[in-house]
Amino acid sequence: MCTNKHLYKVICISVFLLCGVLGFSQSTKQKQLESRRQELRREIQKINALRAENKSKEKSELSLIEDFNYKINVLSNLIKVTNQQANLLTREINSNQKKITSLREELVQLKEAYAAMIVKSYKSKNQQSRIMFLLSSEDFKQAYKRLQYLKQYSDYQKEQGRIIKAKTVELQETNMSLLKQKEEKNKLIAENKVVQKSLESERKHHETLMTTIKRNLSLYASQIKQKQREADRIDREIDRIIKAAIAKSNKAAGKKSSSKSFALTAEEKVLASNFIANKGKLPWPVERGVVRLGYGTQRHPIDRSLTIKSNGVRIATTKGAKVRAVFNGEVSEILKMKNVNPIVMIRHGNYLTIYKNLSSVYVKKGDKVTTKQEIGEVFTNPSNGETILSFTISKGFTTENPNGWIYKM
Template sequence: MKLQKLVFTLIFFSFALTASAQTANELKRKKEAIQREIEQLQKNLNKTASGKKLTLQQINTINTQIRLRQDKIGTINSEIKNLDNQISKNTNTVHTLQGQLGDLKKEYAGMIRFAQRNRNSYDKMMFIFAAKDFNQAYKRIKYLQQFSQYRKKQAGYIENTQQDLNGKIKVLDQTLREKSNLLKDQEREKERLGKDKNEQSVALNKLSKQEKQFKQDINTRKKQQAQIDRAIAAAIQRAIEEARRKAAEEARIAAAKAAAEARAAEAKAKAENRPIPKAPTVSTKEKTTGELLTATPEAARLSAGFENNRGRLPWPVATGSITERYGSHKVDLASYTNDGVDITTNDGATVRAVFAGKVLTVQYIQGRGVVIIIHGEYITVYQNLRNVSVTTGSNVDTKQAIGVVANTGDDAILKFQIRRGQSTLNPEAWISK
């Protein structure tokens, strides 16, 4: 029973440590990804730090850097918590193995004492011949054989348990060192966070001195974006109207066919002197936008596939950080709305379709490319492209290159939207984390 308990304990802790290792690796990858985003944003800030004029991009970059730094500290805290759990489990395992090792050694010592008392062949023979009958003598012979084998196994168990104990102690020491390093990393990140917040404070002070110019810049941006949004809405509306026209034409053809079939059935009934059958009714209910955009099997399949990949869609660029989120924003006294997200990426970054679909339109507005791709009921918009590598009407696959991001000021920023019909959606809920 003791050996079974030992084996069960080792198997249990092996599974527990495997799960902990998986969690630790996930946290490590997340922390490294956050650090890469922070470093890229810092490069962008370093390029623009010498400029006397404060831009909205700089403020967004600083705010995003603070948010990412806080996320990194939170990830480090999770790593520390995970290590604390590992330390607790390993400590319990060490205590369990120490106790079981002691029990095994006591049991083995008892067997050695028994073997010492019965070490000569004469004693063994007397033990066998003292049996009442042949069956008992045979059982005593088997017992002596099994006892010898068990003693050897017991010695092996002791050796293996000692090795496991030494291994767990090494793991425990390593985990304690990892925790110490993480605590140091946490302190460094808190110090850097403090510097980022000081930089944010300096930027806001600078903003107050440039308030008039800053408001003018935001108003200019709002007007430019409004023009682009109107063009996007118009392109989507044209697609909806085209779908409605096709649906109306199909309904007209279906009604004409039904009427012709009804007349033929009526004529046949009259000729055969039968009651005239009731003409079939054709639905005149107007279709919703979703029904119009998913009228064909291909469109319905694309729409369902897009929806099923919510939270798992690839990013429209290989690397980058969301430096402006979806929704309403207020900077000092100026406010504006973003119908998508702004992703700051590397200079010359390739823009990719996040899902298979058909290019609804390619436009150049204010010198920048805008690509709109339709995926059944869902629509993705890629704005601020330096050049475009697809054409209107072409089919695209997931992650297919569609263009290159243009530089806005000093940063390469892709403006990305997801819509359901004309309604805007938060892209962060759809792309992978």
């Protein structure tokens, strides 16, 4: 059975380790939140830069609503993350304040005990010198024990002095940490107030624009439906091309042409494996940009009764922006359709990346491309100055969310 003393030690060690783990966990969480906050701030800077660039252009109400919705979403997330940071700092501040109180109390007790020990030691020296204390021993064994006692007592005094010094330093460091945390929290609160004002301004502009739009909602609904029909027409043609490419690869490999996946060569298998290994680390298809429309089926921000089906993401970028291959591969198709800007399709084994709305293309079908190689330029709408790249990732003809593939999208 464990003794009480042993049980006390186990409890103390467990508490110490738990505090250490909690402290490390909080520190890691704080770093993650700060990293996310900086990402959102950079995103806002990119949005503002794109707005400033196209300020002289007259945008459509549909485009403006997308702009407002996106910035409102980013600003809201920034406020949320900053609040999480401030709340975490509050917990850390409270923890440090408790620690400071505990350290102060402990120091008082240590100093009182140390002072009493010094006084006792001084009195003991006056009453009887060390030599007399040792000479009065009955035998050598007792004298040796007394000598050891004096040494241990002296070491104990030094150790207590060292502990007091260490606790004093710890108290000072904790005080400094507390002041820094309070300063960081005040800074976060001040920054959040500025962001909150910006969010309120964006929401007011959004509400004003929505009031204008609602006066003629049927016209905008018609535009939205037409835009979706055009997107669906392009996606159907892309699906047709992919299915034909899959059938061709399977026929060449002597497999059933009805298969839903590419028949891969040994080289293509390696390429597909490398593509998968880089999931979440692929570069953006443009050097600078913000996602204006996300992946998947979603309610339209103007008419909630309508849905948008997005097989990829729409990225707003700068005029003259170059389109880059996100990974090594082979240009499987340069698609040109009536009233549609060129589309480049790049195959990476059994995966494809698709780049829509290009003004010019620098590659041709069958070309081998490398990661970040420029393959074309994004089309800029002359009427509103918008430069939008539509980007899709698919496995065969099943699309996947680019957010999970592109680094920090």
